[in-house]
Amino acid sequence: MMGRDAGRLSLILLFMPFALWIGLLIVLPQLGIGYVSLREKVGINQYEFGFKNYADFISEPIYRNTLLRTAWMSILVTALALIAGFPVAYYIAKIAKTRSRAALFLMCLIPLWVSDLVRAYGWIVLLRETGVISTALVSIGLISQPIEMLYTDMTVIIGLVYTVILFMIVPLVSTLQGMDDALLEAGYNLGGSRFTVFRRIIVPYAMPGIVAGSIITFMLTAGSYLTPVLLGGKNSSWFTEQIYNQFITRYNWEAGATFGVLLLLFTSLVVWLGLLLTGQSLATTVAKD
């Protein structure tokens, strides 16, 4: 009897940090944001409840377009991160020697030790009109005029891929490491070409890692703020920037909260659609044991 109580107590105590974290830092703020988003401002310090903030969002094309643009660019970044990250992950997990594996993994991690801000400035120093790349190209005579590579959507995408690629590589490595080399050998022995082995054996095996990595990178990209703002140019709106503007520049917490809720719902919808289209589910990929 005593033993069972003690067991239950230790379970509760062990569970507590997790419950507090989820409750206080995730659920409660979301509820607060949801509450504020349903508040309509009718005058100074006068509020009513209703869906006016959501109606405003739908009726203003700027906000809709920015959200769609953000989602579209985030999908692009996710795809590019997958294409660039898969070979790296495969090399670390399957080709590299066990001894160099840790060192390679560490090299992928190192950029993460520097803050986003510094990394964005790194790109600025490289890509600006009087920056390293442009100056070098002029001095070796490849181009006659300095060129501006900053302030375009392309720069934003490069910067974002660089920022998030690690979150694609890590789940891929851990999935691929579990793959038995015998599977590949069997594939080749049965007459499969490299492409067939890749398509029929490696990709299906890596699917949990691909799905997990894609979800993480997509969410991180859609919610990023610094990189798009610093590298983006005069035409590059990003949805998080709109949220910042609503909260800070316009003192409009109601609209900002509405945008926050919509961003969460919309990105969740995109993830769900992605799972549906690829025929995957969370249970068979991310939560697979």
Next chain:
Amino acid sequence: MTSILRTLLAGTAVALMAGGAQAETLRLLTWGSYAPDELVQKFEEEYPDIDVEVTFSNNEEMIAKLRATGGTGFDLAQPSHDRIYAAQLEYNIYKPLDLSKIDVDKMTPNLVEGVKANTTIDGEVYSVPHQWGTSGIMANVKEAPDAKGWGDLCSETYKGRTSMRLRRTILLGMGFAMGKNPFELYADPEAYQAMLDEVTDKLIACKDIIKTYWTGGDDLSALMLSGEVVLSETWDSTAYKIYSENKDIVFIPPETGALAWIDTFTIPRGGQADDAAYKWINFVLRPENVTIMSASTGAIAAVPNGIQLLPDDKRAAVEAAFDQADLDNLKFFANIPPGLEDMEGIALERIKAASN
């Protein structure tokens, strides 16, 4: 077990109280460069029982932070004079000043009166001036010798070589350049909206001309010093700093008048160190400290000989930029009525989202 716990708790409490008794903390919420280390150290030497903690911010974030906490968390804030009235009315985040504790007689009388007029609510004064400066344009005179006003930022002559900050200042500047007086339209939301619409169209057409929108002083300095941009909207203080590195880059008060702001001292409603705050206010306005402060901020202190007290390089820059006619033509930002910033916000978003 419980006795150990109790001892520990008691020990902690004693330590906390002792800590509290030894040092009072003055939590400043101010602009980047408005609390230079040299001055903070000097202050802490003079008042060993006060610790100064500095948080750097800007007008919008100051209001947002204080609104989020109901005016607590900071003991002294420095919003600009036009951003206090509406924020106080709507969010009640400041408390009235006790003017008897401030050396008001050492400040420039017309600035004190101006700030008082802007920040008096129900007979209570909420702010006194600290430093003032202007917004205008800055040009590299070798490449853009003829720039005179806000409108030149959108001139075909400088295509791809101009910059501006996409905030309310440029809306107002462009309004003046188009022959309006935005400050007089503040009271009439419809007329103001009509002006905003015109300015929005102008600035959308202007996107072809400008290279990029700058977002902060460092960003702007890099654009100007590298020569990537030859003409830009600017704060005068940033222009003065650049002038000390490259004498070709000067601040130009626009022909319609430079837009003048006054950063103030204002005490948040939940401030817990009012006396320390008053000490800081009086301390930084002493002549010997004004020079240290202005060397860091590039702005002019609200004391009668503020320009003379600038460090030499900054004074040279100010004298190169302003003559008496420019000073007489200053347009001080008028109090922003509640709701106006929402209208401006949507205009700014339209400009940012438009592509051509």
